[in-house]
């Protein structure tokens with residue numbers, strides 16, 4: 001409610017200081033209202049359609065909507081996870097579970113990331129996702145217990161993982177790579193917002 005009031009106020013200020021921009025001010029106010037308004041279905045766990053930073057990571061979504069039935073890190077799935085399913089069928093299942101059982105409103109990217117997270121469980125490999133990149137650093141998620149190392153301009157910097165969250169300070173204008181090691185498997189991931197491991201089946 002506070003946010004709505006301040007959006008309206010700033011739109012009003014724009015109108016007063018520059019009459020020409022009044023129309024734009026109103027357009028922005030309308031846009032702000034439409035973004036802040038609760039979704040029509042009124043579901044508590046529904047999220048706005050527009051994705052905001054930091055991105056919602058797959059492990060975070062899983063822990064929110066799936067863990068109660070499928071266990072921490074997918075431990076209740078058992079070794080049959082995905083058995084007899086093509087990758088497209090796995091993705092469809094994940095998407096349907098997100099919407100139906102999980103009660104989530106998810107983007108394509110989020111379904112892709114959650115499907116990749118399931119591939120990592122099936123392959124018993126570390127999962128890593130980069131959910132925020134700003135000029136001074138990056139942050140993201142990883143399978144608990146993963147050893148993470150950041151490689152930037154020939155230097156190796158260890159990253160501390162707390163449960164499934166990590167962050168690191170670095171100059172994000174330079175190319176960097178993360179190496180994740182878990183269960184004797186190593187995976188490399190270039191540092192870029194929204195990327196995750198196991199993108200391909």
Ligand code: HEC
Pocket residue numbers: 061062065066067068069070077080081082083085090093094097098099101102104114118
């Ligand atoms: C209320 C319990 C419940 C919740 C919450 C739930 N699931 Fe499920 N899920 C099930 C059941 C039961 C099955 C097996 C029956 C079936 O195949 O429809 C299943 C099956 C699956 C499978 C197929 C497993 C396999 O062996 O191939 C996937 C993948 C899956 N769920 C993903 C998810 C994801 C992702 C979420 C969270 C967004 C989620 N589920 C939330 C109950 C749940």
